[in-house]
Amino acid sequence: MSIIVPFVFTAMAAVTPILDLERARTKLPRSHVVGTSAAAAAIRMNAALTKSVPAGLQLIQCEDWELPELSSVLTTLFHARDSSYQAVYESTADNRRMQAGGRHTTDLDELHAGWAADAQAAQSSAELTSVVRDARCYDAVMWWVHHVPNAFKGGLVASGTLRSLPLLPTVQHTMEEVSADVPSGAREVVAKSYTAATGCAACHVNDDPQPTSDCTASPDGKCPIWPREFSAPFALHASFPSIGNASSTFYYKFDDEGGANATKAQLVDYSTRCFPFVSAPNFFESKPCKLLFLNRGIFLMQPALGIDCCTFVSDVGAVPPQFLRAYTYKGTNESQPDMYGNQVLCDHWDGPEGFKYWTVSHFDSLYHNWGHDIVFQDGPTGVTWRWGNFDVAAQPASLFKLPSGADCSKTCSKLLAPEHHEALAKHVQLARLGIQS
Secondary structure, three states: OOOOOOOOOOOOOOOOOHHHHHHHOOOOOOOHHHEOOHHHHHHHHHHEEEEEEOOEEEOHHHHHHHHHHHHHHHHHHEEEEEHHOOOOHHHHHOOOOOOOOOEEEOOHHHHHHHHHHHHHHHOOOOOHHHEEEEEEEEHHHHHHOOOOOOOOHHHHHOOOOOOOOOOOOOOOOOOOHHHOOOEEEEEHHHHHHHHOOHHHHHHOOOOOOOOOOOEOOOOOOOOOOOOOEEEEEEEEEEEEOOOOEEEEEEEEOOOOOOOOOOOEEEEEEEEOOOOOOOOHHHHHHHOOOOEEOOOOOOEEEHHHOEEEEEEEEEEEOOOOOHHHHHEEEEEEEEEOOOOOOEEEEEEEEOOHHEEEEEEOOOOOOOOOOOOOEEEEEOOOOOOOOEEOOOHHHHOHHHOOOOOOOOOOEEEEHOOHHHHHHHHHHHHHHOOOOOOOO
């Protein structure tokens, strides 16, 4: 096969589209391009590529390409790239950085030298040549998707500057498949190059059943998801009655494995004062309490009121890590305060019944971990949780045990005054982040 790619590129828009930059700052790929293995991920990425390319661009199986043809395509893509994407990737050592032979560079001469070194190392072995070819296919697809702005792609094809792209190979290589007669130096050169070229695709392999969360109206179709285990401080705030920065802690453990015995739990520990929907005496006495959410129900523990343990509701437990799927993206770069008093540029999400959530946007100067939780607001009451830093670590199972010797089967309605029980009902919905039972 012979594909001629004319080298003609005219200057296009100088301003990078904002949504492209948001995608460059996003680390996790969307779920429709994630697979449980490298082959499965490649198949899904090829399907997405096929749906998205401009009319007139031919997609050709990787094994049908020659190395010089792939070098020509890469050179064309290099001149069509937007350098601001590379700056984003370099700032976080992202695997989407341009590279050749494992060396990250944006110098075209160095890139050509890296490709030539791979070709020379593979010239004595058909097996190594296949590995190098597949590495260049990975490079070409990655550059097209992550370095060339979407607004430029149609022009590249319409002008005839780019006529063809390779599809991703669905076969993965190891050096064990290469003949023992091939010199070890050549093996090392090709292995290093192949590992680097497939580094971005590695992020598309995840056997988690919900590795990313596709959400309504967000620019890239995604919203943040929680780690499976973490603890985090938060400050409770309310206007009436006035509560400012009441210290609290949230513990979370959500294990999908283990069937009926899997731990899916959250503990809300109000160590300073209990939730702000109860009568005035309970407020001013500032009595602490805990709410424990287990598979079999939600339990209140407030010894200061003589309640060692009671059941509020059965068969309703912790919120899932991808709870924001029930919310709708409303905008970005809204300033909200974190627990420590910093003003943070946030993405805004609206949930059921007026609940609201704010997470770190791609543009905040203090936080660089997109999606970190900043503020949760109860819609009906306006009570807010202002989050602190998450400690993403395994949580001891003992945190989520009911108190030893306590009779937790008693219903809270028999132990609480009516106004307290009504307040508890409101707070349970708050602690479930507005997600319906």
